[in-house]
Amino acid sequence: MITHFLTGEELTAEELRGVIERALELKADRLSSRALEGKSVALVFEKPSTRTRVSFETGVHELGGHAVVLREGELQLARGESPRDTALVLSRMVHAIGIRTGPHEVVVEVAEHASVPVINLLTRDHHPCQGLADMTTLRERFGTLDGLKLAYVGDGNNVARSLLVAGALAGVDVAVASPPELSLPGVPVVEPTEAVRGAHAVYTDVWVSMGDEEDAARRRALLAPYRLDDELLQRARPDALAMHCLPAHPGEEISAAVLYGERSAAWVQAENRLHAQKALLELLLGS
Numbered sequence: 001m002i003t004h005f006l007t008g009e010e011l012t013a014e015e016l017r018g019v020i021e022r023a024l025e026l027k028a029d030r031l032s033s034r035a036l037e038g039k040s041v042a043l044v045f046e047k048p049s050t051r052t053r054v055s056f057e058t059g060v061h062e063l064g065g066h067a068v069v070l071r072e073g074e075l076q077l078a079r080g081e082s083p084r085d086t087a088l089v090l091s092r093m094v095h096a097i098g099i100r101t102g103p104h105e106v107v108v109e110v111a112e113h114a115s116v117p118v119i120n121l122l123t124r125d126h127h128p129c130q131g132l133a134d135m136t137t138l139r140e141r142f143g144t145l146d147g148l149k150l151a152y153v154g155d156g157n158n159v160a161r162s163l164l165v166a167g168a169l170a171g172v173d174v175a176v177a178s179p180p181e182l183s184l185p186g187v188p189v190v191e192p193t194e195a196v197r198g199a200h201a202v203y204t205d206v207w208v209s210m211g212d213e214e215d216a217a218r219r220r221a222l223l224a225p226y227r228l229d230d231e232l233l234q235r236a237r238p239d240a241l242a243m244h245c246l247p248a249h250p251g252e253e254i255s256a257a258v259l260y261g262e263r264s265a266a267w268v269q270a271e272n273r274l275h276a277q278k279a280l281l282e283l284l285l286g287s
């Protein structure tokens with residue numbers, strides 16, 4: 001039975017498929033579950049967020065629970081209280097802890113000392129809630145995950161890593177094309193045109209992630225050949241989706257024509273954060 005959700009690897013393949021199917025049930029009947037009745041969830045944001053913040057706060061509410069949102073600077077963490085002590089205290093007050101921060105080690109430390117489930121809301125290394133929602137979007141669009149190919153083109157970042165984790169569990173073939181300087185360790189380097197061949201979806205993410213601002217010029221130069229535009233999308237399957245976890249920079253990592261075009265799944269992906277995370281919360285906290 002899953003305790004924490006830090007990388008996505010905590011789920012079995014069967015559990016992942018169960019969460020995806022449950023997410024689609026909850027999407028079809030949004031207020032049908034009260035799984036969090038009488039329960040509170042602390043949501044700690046040490047970094048900005050639109051989708052994760054709103055989808056978790058709304059999702060906890062829709063499940064009958066109460067979300068305690070704690071933004072950067074509001075906890076004593078900002079004044080040096082340790083992740084360990086924060087975990088020990090929050091565990092005595094709430095039924096789960098979600099945390100968005102920089103170093104992945106902070107989330108791991110919180111989980112080591114918490115006696116309630118801990119959910120990674122994004123770290124430098126992983127974004128498992130995004131991967132979960134994206135597998136839900138693929139399942140919704142294609143009716144199955146079996147035999148699907150997803151091509152990720154761009155920075156070898158936390159989202160790319162979480163797509164590889166979720167894809168491996170879900171049975172989706174994930175090909176990653178990144179510049180060698182920005183590729184994930186241990187992931188073979190392929191050209192964008194090779195990655196997208198036969199793909200059911202072509203995915204990209206921002207070129208300058210939170211924390212990379214000082215390296216922006218070098219990143220933009222390295223990633224320029226990796227833009228998701230109509231020319232690249234046309235090399236995938238004729239029914240291929242264009243995917244982006246957002247926020248986007250139209251004209252940079254993705255063309256405006258693709259982001260706002262009829263093949264874009266970006267807005268459905270954002271919505272599916274809500275449904276997928278509600279299903280995850282049910283699994284972690286449901287009686």
Ligand code: CP
Nearest residue numbers: 049050051052245246
């Ligand atoms: N995709 C994503 O995590 O969006 P936010 O940073 O707005 O939460």
